[in-house]
Amino acid sequence: MKVPVSWLNEYVEVSDLSVQxxxxxxxxxxxxxEGIESVGADLDDKFVVGEVLTCVPHENSDHLSVCSVSxxxxxxxxxxxxxxCRAGIKVPxxxxxxxxxxGGFKIKKAKLRGVLSFGMLCSASELNISEESDGIMILESDPATGTPVRELLPPPEIVLDLEVTWNRPDCLxxxxxxxxxxxxxKRPLKxxxxxxxxxxxxxxKYVKVSIxxxxxxxxxxxxxxxxxKDGASPLWMQQRLELCGVRAISLTVDVTNYVMLEMGQPLHAFDYRKLAGQSVVVRCAQDGEIMETLDGVKRTLDSSMLVIADAKDALAVAGIMGGAESEIAAGSEHVLLESALFDPVSTKFTAASLGLATESSRRFERGVDLDLADLASRRATSLLAEHGGAKVAVGVIDCDLRDFKNQRTPLRFDRARQVIGVDISDDAMIEILRDLGLIVESNSGGSAVFVIPSYRLDLTLEAxxxxxxxxxKGFDNIPGVVLESGSVSTLDDGFFYDRKRCREVLTGFGFTESMHxxxxxxxxxxxxxxxxSEFRAVIPNPVSGDFGVxxxxxxxxxxxxxxxxxxxxxESAALFEMGRVFAKNSEGVFSEEERVSLGIMGPFGRTEITRRTPVSxxxxxxxxxxxxxNLVNVLHAGNVNFKLNDHPAMEEGWGVDIILxxxxxxxxxxxxxxxxxxxxxTLPMPMAELKLEPLLAGVNKVPAVKPVPAYPAVNRDIAFISDSxxxxxxxVKCIRKAGSVELTKIxxxxxxxxxxxGKGKRSLGYTLSFRSLERTLTDHEVNESFTKIIQALKDDLKVDVREA
Amino acid sequence: MTLADLEKQQIKSLNEVAVATDAAALEQVRIHYLGRNGVVPAVMKQMKDVAPADRPVFGKSVNKWSNELKQALAAKSQLFDKPKKSGSAFDYTLPGRWPTAGSKHPISRVIEESAAIFGKLGFTVADGPDIENKFNNFTALNTPAHHPSMNESDTFWLAEDQLLRTQTSPVQIRMMTEHKPPVRIITPGRTYRRDTTDATHSANFHQLEGLYVDTKPVSLADLKATLAYYAKEMMGSEAGVRFRPHFFPFTEPSVEVDFSCHVCAGKGCRVCKMSGWIEIAGAGMVDPRVFEFVGYPPEEVYGYAFGFGIERIAMIKYGIPDIRWLYENDVRFLEQLR
Structure with missing residues (x-):
């Protein structure tokens, strides 16, 4: 909503306040x-009337000239x-x-194609005096050379651009x-x-109206x-409309727009002579009814849409846009002026389904003052009579089917003090609300009931x-210094800290967290x-196909x-992500699950010296x-196993299920x-994806400690060649089976x-550790077990022992 | 052995140390006198033959001898210490060898840091699903029946009553529906709006909301104090907060919350567009209609709520110029924020 300050000043004295x-x-x-616009030039003393003394063509240019300016x-x-540009003229x-x-650029000393220039001769558009201009602005009035240009121009118009929130349509x-x-x-409103x-x-005599x-x-x-007399509207009205972003058209149309901007009530003017049967019918459109709107588009209506019709046809889409047929045009002498109250929801739906948002629909959608229709009609009539010499027929047709009574809203003064957290007296609160147009209906001391003005549709609750x-009172006057402890939450948020733990373990491993x-x-x-793929959750209205599922x-x-x-x-990277995946089952029920993914690219984790060795x-x-x-281990998740699978994204023989x-x-x-x-x-890219929930099930289940071994271990190495x-x-299974209970580590x-x-064979080397928790083992005991193990490997796995 | 003998032996031993010409000779002296079967231990063993009256004096003398000898040996041995090998010094300029830790994503970092700050104020973290229903995401938050935010152009609707949550507020609804007051939670999480991606918009983003509802009075002043504390902890001790009245369907009164600009400390700079303030959050006192929707008696409870974008905090705090950096996962960016 754009508000020219000079217009505002007509209703409340604000001229003594700065724009800020x-x-x-x-x-x-x-x-x-949201913004403060200055329309018109706001020029400082650097802009003066300059007299062009000489003007000669630039040596190196076919369109520039070099002037001497005083x-x-x-x-x-x-x-x-x-x-x-020529000698003898005066210009800004x-x-x-x-x-x-x-454009806001600063004039500097410059060299243009080799010639120094100390300033600029300005056009009207460069000074923001007009939208476009043809060449520099020649000052025909012959002002004295050196006069500040500012003194020749009307003062600039300041326009406030407001972001009016959804609850405050009265400020439109x-x-x-x-x-x-x-x-x-605390000033009077005029x-x-x-x-x-x-x-x-x-x-x-002229018309009958039915709803x-x-x-x-x-x-x-x-x-x-x-x-x-529907000519151009007065210049001041045209300028105000323009400052508010509305195009001036003709007196009748301009007046309806002017009053809408001024009071907030959308109006519509019909060419009275086009009104068939001298009647106005407010009705729903017929399905398939076609009407050409003012913007020249033929629109197909349906029975959910409200129209203003005469005895035959729809003349306007109610509260949104008029029709071309009954448009006020040159030669329209007789006007029917409509001022009505349309339902917000129906206006919104009609505007949306027609794809037609207008200044009028915008106001009806959000709620127009419930008691304004006649006042606004009178205001527009007054302007048309004054500036268009209109004769006004006696009386008004006012089909008023409202069940209108001002809203009453109660207030407990203590509650207000508690919620705001500031000590304000009852009287001070009443005064604030009175200033806003509310009336005290009753006051029982602890609480009061207020009558809400018809334009404040938003004041329905105590809050x-x-x-x-x-x-x-001003939110700045609310102290924010004392931090009360309030209540401490007793709700469990272990899930959050489990995830944090997992994140920290993985970053500790060297993985960097990613998000997609x-x-x-x-x-x-x-x-x-x-x-x-049939169980994926598809987004019917994605931003683009790239984000459709x-x-x-x-x-x-x-x-x-x-x-x-x-x-x-x-060169290399290791990433992980903790995120949600989604599915939709055959009954159409959506589900989601948290997972963690891991991936490595390049020789990650190698030292600099070994980076070049190919990664197998x-x-x-x-x-x-x-x-x-390690993750499973650190998170105490349980026992992990692996099994080959045939995941389609993985190389054959290199896809593995993770089993926890x-x-x-x-x-x-x-x-x-x-x-x-x-x-x-070209390098291998290993990746993993796991469900998060089972992985985190044991995060805090740190096991009880076991005694640290008190006796030394005896180690034996074995190397053998076996089938790949x-x-x-x-x-491991074979060794474990053959080994004694003292075999603690393989x-x-x-x-x-x-x-x-040889092909199809490999050499493997193992260290076996024997240890007892009760005593030091003898060589003899260890050798006995070790021999059995060697024999088992030979017998069961047919290995060729190289060294033991 | 008499004390005189002892003294002779002592002089002799110190003399031998003095005349030793190399480390090996010195070691011979040490073994001869102080070794397990050396002279000094032998003398000690003879203590039992000394007259009881003389024993204290004798013992002291032996100890004195032993100590002096050890000192002399140590002093002399320094002369014979081998010079350090030269030419094999550690090249401490070589890169060290230890795997580097990874880094948390900036969004996680802000969430975790925020959870710690609000945790000190007694808030716990709550979460809910990304796929929500209309009641939790809109209706119970007092969104007007035909509010444009529900349009297909703004919200991802998966089905009639299923959508990708547009805010984390539905978590508040879930928690209030399930628990009696007091409820004191923050709800960090992923949210979705049908925005076209550019430097400051992303259809997939994160929010952190807070809610405190109690049966004892909770005020706007409490809210302001809470957010002021957060601002200082998160953005630095210079940070201040400012409330501007605003409108949200789920709070009444509603405010927009500005933090004083962390770059210029409120003086005005390019980052804050010369205003000294940066718009961060929306907040307010929970609308009584929301309490009705979750089954709380609106006359008897008090509460405030607030919410802000996590990406926005991360971008401001770490000077990230483009929201898309947060989802590109270029490790050269991510690893800067270890």
Whole structure:
């Protein structure tokens, strides 16, 4: 809502306040001033009347000229590009240091194609005096050279641009804003003239009005004005409309817009002669009824939309826009002036379904003063009579079906003091509310009931009145110094700290936390795994197709982020994400689940010296496996196992299920070369994804301590060549089975493959630790067990023992 | 052995130390006198043969001898210490070898830091699902039936009554529905609005809201004090807060909350557009209609609520110029905020 200060000043005296004061008053009482526009030039002393003494073409240019300009004291050399520049004229001259209003750039000494220029000759548009201009502004009135240009121009208009919140439609008018100032400054509000003389026939002779849908239109007033001289409206009215962003058209139309801006009541003027059957019917449109609106668009209406019709056709979409047929045009002498009260919800729906938002619909949607229709009609009539010489038919047609009674709202004074937290007396509160137009109906001491004015639709509850008191009192006057402890929450938020713990463990491991959108394209998800694509949650109205589906896995985005880093020449990265995935079951029920993903790109975790050694598939996936095992371990999640799977995004033989406490809780693997190709990644990219909930189930279940071993361990190494199909687990199982109870640890120390060993075979080396909690073991005991183990490996796994 | 003998032995031993010409010779002296079967231990063993009356004097003398000898040996041995090897010094300029820790995402960092600050004031963290119903996300928050925020152009509707939450306020509704007052919570979480992504907008973002409801009076002044404390803890001790009246359907009175600009400390700079203040949060006293929706008696409870964007705090606090950086996951950005 734009409010020219000079217009505002007609209803409440504000001319003694600076623009900043006005702006602060409003902003800190609840109507935010979003911008302050200065229309017209606000020029300082750097802009003076300059006389062009000489003007010669620039040597190196076909359109520039070099002038000598006098400011009455000195002469300046100025390069000018305007075609209308010539010797002998007087023009606005911006000296070095001046700031040009249009664009805000500062004039400096400059060299233009080799010629120095000390200032600029200005056009009207550069000075913000007009929208466009043709060349520099020649001052025909021949003012004295050196006069500040400011003195030749009218003072600039200040326009406040207000952000009117949803609850304050009353401030969508100049008078509404004036009311706020009147209350804030405790100054009287002056209302505009509503006077006019009626003459001739009574209005009922001209037209009859009927409302078929009182729930959508509770009041309809009509006045008839004849012999209107509908030329241009007065200049001051045109200027005010323009300052508010409304285009001036003709007197009748301008007056309806003017009163709407002034009072907040949208009005409409019909060409009376186009009214078939001398009747106005407020009715719903017929389905498929077609009407051409003022903007020249033929619109198809339906039966949910309210129209203003004559005996035959719809003439206007109620409260939104008039029709082209009954438009006031040149030669319209007789006018039917409509001022009505339309239902907010129906107006909103009609405007939305027609895609037609107007100044009028905007006001009806949010709620117009319930008791304004006739006043606004009188105001417009008065203006048309004054400026258009209109004759006003006697009386008004006022179809008033309202069940209108001013709202009553109670207030407990103590409650107000408690909620605001400031000691304000009952009387002070009453005074604030009175200033805002509320009337005390009853006051029982502890509480009072207030009558709410018809324009304050928002004051229905006690809390609303408390807000009025708080904002008028000023929120800055509310102390914020004493911090009361209040209550301490007893609700459990362990879940939050479990997640924090997990995040800290992973960052400790070297993983950096990433975050991705909850949605992405179906294509990206499909490329990874489309086995359960039918259970994805699809967004019917995505921002774009790239964000059309809620993710059912964290892996595709993890891969993309690693890939993006790789393609930006980042050598290595380890990322994790803790986030939600979504699904929709066959019954259409949505679900969500928290997961954690891990991913590594490049030789992560190597020292600088070893970075260049190629990363093998096995090494890459063992890094992720190690992270998973450690995570499970540190979080006390239980026993983790692994099993090969056939995940479509993973290389064959390199996809693995992660099993925690006998339940599959996720998977890991090496992303296929095909998927990696889009980021030109040649190195293996290992990733994992796990459910978060089971992983965090034991975070705080730190086990009771066991005694630290008191006796030394005896270690024995064994190395052997075995078939590659024999896994580490096979070996461990075999050793464990054959070993004595004192065998406490089996650790691999070497894996080796070479031509000498032969194809399909590998050399493995293990350290076995024997230890008793009760005594020092003898060599004999250990050897006995060790021999059995060697024999078992030979017998059961057919290994070729190299060294033991 | 007599005291005189003892003295002779002592002089002899110190002399041998003095004349020793290398470390090996010195070691020979040490073994001869102080070794397990050396002279000094042997003398000690003879103590039992000394007359009881002389024993204290004798013992003292032996100790004195032993100490003096040890000192002499130590002093002399320094002459024979090998010079340190040269040419094999540690090149301390080589890069150290220890795996680097990763970093938390700036959004997590702000959430965790905020939880700690509000935790000191007695708030606990609460959370709810991303997919919400209309009642929790709009209706119970007193959103007018036809408010534009519910339009398909603003909200992601997954089904008739299912949507991606546009704010974390539904968590407040859930907690109030499930628990009697007092409820003192913060609700950090992910939220969604149908915004086109640019430097300051993201369709997927995070909010942190707070709620305190009690049966004893809770005031705007309490709210202001709470947010002032948060501002100081989060943005530095210079930070102040300012309330501007505003409108939200779920609070009455409603305010917008400005923090004084952390860059210029309120003097006015480019970051705060010369105003000295930066708009951070929305807040207010919980609207009685919200209490009705969750089944609290509106006349008997008091409460305030506040909310702000986590991305906004992170961007201001860490000087992040573009919200998209937060979702690009470039490690060269993320690792700066360890």
């Amino acid at each position: 004061e006005l702006s602060d008053k409003l902003t800190f009482s609840g109507i935010e001033v 400011d009455g004291m000195d002469e300046y050399q100025v390069v000018c590009g305007a075609p209308n 001259f911006a000296k070095v240091g001046a700031v040009i209003p249009d 008018s100049i008078i509404g804003v004036a009311r706020e100032f009147a209350a804030l400054l 209302m505009p003239s509503l006077d006019f003389t009626e003459s001739g026939e009574p209005v009922e 078929e849908t009182p729930e959508m239109c509770s009041r309809y007033t009509a006045r008839i004005l004849t012999e209107v 609303d009145l408390i807000e009025e008191i708080a904002r008028m 959108y909850s949605f992405l394209s179906a294509g990206e998800l499909d490329a990874f795994d489309k086995r359960s 809620l993710r059912d896995s964290l892996l595709p985005q993890m891969a993309a982020s690693l890939g993006r880093n790789a393609s930006r020449q980042v 598939n096995e090494e890459a996936l063992l890094w992720i496996k190690g992270a998973v095992e 406490n006998k339940k599959v809780i996720g998977c890991m693997g090496l992303v296929t070369a095909k998927l990696r190709h889009q980021w030109r990644m 199909s024999i896994t580490h687990r096979d070996v 650790a691999i120390f070497d894996i080796f493959i070479s031509k000498e060993i």
